Amino acid sequence: MNYDSLRACRLFLLDMDGTLYLGDEVFNGAIDFIHTLSGTGRNYIYLTNNSSRAGEDYITRLKKLGFPCERENVFTSGMATGMYLKTRHPGEKVYAVGTPAFERELVSYGVELTQSDDATVVCAGFDTTLTYEKLDKAVHFLRRGAAFIAANPDWVCPMPAGEVLPDCGSICALLTAASGAKPFYIGKPNRSMVDIISEMTGVPNSQICCVGDRLYTDIAVAVNAGAVSVLVMSGETTRDILDVSETKPDYVLAGVAELAGILRK
Ligand SMILES: [Mg+2]
Structure with missing residues (x-):
């Protein structure tokens, strides 16, 4: 597998539920993955379609779970x-x-x-x-x-x-x-989520990577916006769902721990 386009990404848009944690259970290596991003000079934004909570609520919640998170790291639908x-x-x-x-x-x-x-x-x-x-x-x-x-x-x-x-x-x-x-x-898979962030950060869509566990939102938004996509199999997508899906991710990985390993090389 060639990971060049993945390694070239400067900004990672991260789904949370099913990607970094489920409920209050943080996935193995998920916090390490965030440190790998910042340690290799990459930026990240926790991107969520969940419109029941405000951005502020996510900062509090992520910090409580042990994730580094400041105001500029959260964007909600x-x-x-x-x-x-x-x-x-x-x-x-x-x-x-x-x-x-x-x-x-x-x-x-x-x-x-x-x-x-x-x-x-x-x-x-x-x-x-x-x-x-x-x-x-x-x-x-x-x-x-x-x-x-x-x-x-x-x-x-x-x-x-x-x-x-x-x-x-x-x-x-x-x-x-x-x-x-x-x-x-408005939210994922509408490409406006990625376009707004690209405008705010100055990173072109082609160097933005969307990471998530759901094909019809997390991966579809990347496809629609011309961004790179990583599907993690730690959430709701099974092999069977992936096989019949018309939306195809650029990369399929077990979870963010595997992604961290690729980005460290
Ligand atoms: Mg999810």
Whole structure:
């Protein structure tokens, strides 16, 4: 195997769940892998589609698990959604279907939230505080023609012991069934996540490597953005899923410990 294009990468965008840890269980060699990145002069950003937590929450969580992490090392689909709303729907009132952390994240980018009939955008996230009242309101606005923006397309969020939580994609499927409106998804696999980071850091997409365990988000975003991709088999993708997938990663590795070994050479 030729790892030249992988070794040439200067910035690594790292999925977390199923890639670095699962729940509170940190994978063997995962923290070492981060030190290998910085030790070999490479940068990294923890990149997550999880829009139920804010960037700040991830810094706290990653540090608690033992990972080095500063503000510039975290980018979430909620942050990308805030940037998107601010530039593409300036001055519009937004009805959010999301957690308090998601709402705070949007507001921090200057997005104005509303509960009333002046909402011209419905913005959905991975809402672990979802209520029937929120669904009812969102459907009401969507049926009146509000734009439908969603933070991430994931159907489920993986949990330990093979359990899952219904994620933003599943919530949007319900809203679509009830309103007929289809969402525009901001998070992975939409290439805008990688493009924004490339712009912020000055690293071209071809020298950015996306590392993750999920084909339809982590690997697809790299393919869409012209970045290098590494699929790790430590999470939800099995050999059988990979064999029939149309989305093919550049590299398939057992986990980030193996990746660290390649980058150290
Ligand atoms: Mg994952």
